[in-house]
Amino acid sequence: MSQADPVEITRRLIECPSVTPEEGGALVYLADLLADAGFECARVDRGGVSNLFARKGPKDAKRRLGFNGHTDVVPVGDTGAWTVQPFGAEEKDGWIWGRGATDMKSGVAAWVAAAVDAAAVLPEDAALILAITGDEEGDAVDGTRALLEWMEESGERMDACIVGEPTCPDRMGEMMKIGRRGSLTAYFTARGVQGHAAYPHRAKNPVPALARLVTRLDAHVLDEGTAHFDPSTLAITTFDVGNPATNVIPAEARATVNIRFNDAHSAEGLTAWLREAAEEVAGLAGIEIGMEVKVSGESFLTPPGPLSDLVAAAVEAETGIRPEMSTSGGTSDARFVKDHCPVVEFGLVGKTMHQVDERVEISQIGQLKAIYARIIRDYFA
Secondary structure, eight states: OOOOOHHHHHHHHHTSOOBTTOOTTHHHHHHHHHHHTTOEEEEOOBTTBOEEEEEESOTTOSEEEEEEEEOOBOOOOOGGGOSSOTTSOEEETTEEESTTIIIIIHHHHHHHHHHHHHHTTOOTTEEEEEEEESOTTTTOSSSHHHHHHHHHHHTOOOSEEEEOOOOBSSSTTSEEESEEOEEEEEEEEEEOBOEETTOGGGSBOHHHHHHHHHHHHHHOOOOSOOSSSOOOEEEEEEEEOOOOOTTEEOSEEEEEEEEEEOTTOOHHHHHHHHHHHHHHHHHHHTSEEEEEEEEEEOOEEOOSSHHHHHHHHHHHHHHSOOOEEEOOSSOOTHHHHTTTSOEEEOOOBOTTTTSTTOEEEHHHHHHHHHHHHHHHHHHTO
């Protein structure tokens, strides 16, 4: 039996200029490849975003293992700073170079190659499912969310899911993700009364009040961490007045804070705390402080158990390294999958993701395919 080549699949995917939300030919290529292997494929496009669903095995299978990944990539930035063509998929020095090589076309390629090989020997009561989105690097509104909503409406189901994001900081196999912190951004606008700087009693300066608020938020200790999470963090990311005049007290000032929170908190609870602090400072200063909140995702945890043990055993068998079960890093589409089924993330070393001259070690792509193939085999054993 011929074996699907994950390196060739990676190369073909990198050649697709799929900067969010452009499909770039990546999902068309994958759909053709999977259909040739006997997968039933459906495009689940929404809001200008392209998504692909594929299943091998019966819809009502007793055991259904899924994979979630994305083929969209971030912009290349300054093309003059690259030493290779960003979508050239050049192979040199034992690496494949190009935008998306690490994040995460190689991860998708490794799973697709493993799934194509497994399709020919899949048990009759088993199903392999792939949910591939083109909107992970964007707003993530019409990507994995759209796929999961379509699956719910169509009676499609995963019993467990692997997300192929790069999870290893330095060495292949050293880390897997069993959860992620939540992310919340709060936008504050303090409104006072503009006036002459020589007559401050005739104005209401919003700047000191907003400064007091962000200083208070910055000094607050959210928690000391939990069993599987580091302490939550709050970062002040902007403080803007936009006042070019030195003799004018401005009428408005703005600030933004981002909170990465663990499972000791919810977005609702943090929003209430932020609003209470803003209202108290506004009342003391006699000005208005408005607040808008955007929640990118709640914190979640897949408790260590059968799924994480399965992945860890496969990684250790192929690399000799037992991966650390971590909840570090930013958000991923696992934050949506966790509402559908248990989910664990495992993928390549992510040192060059989003960088100029993004690249992936060719040997690691084959190693990742072997890990994914073992996960599939052991799951259905």
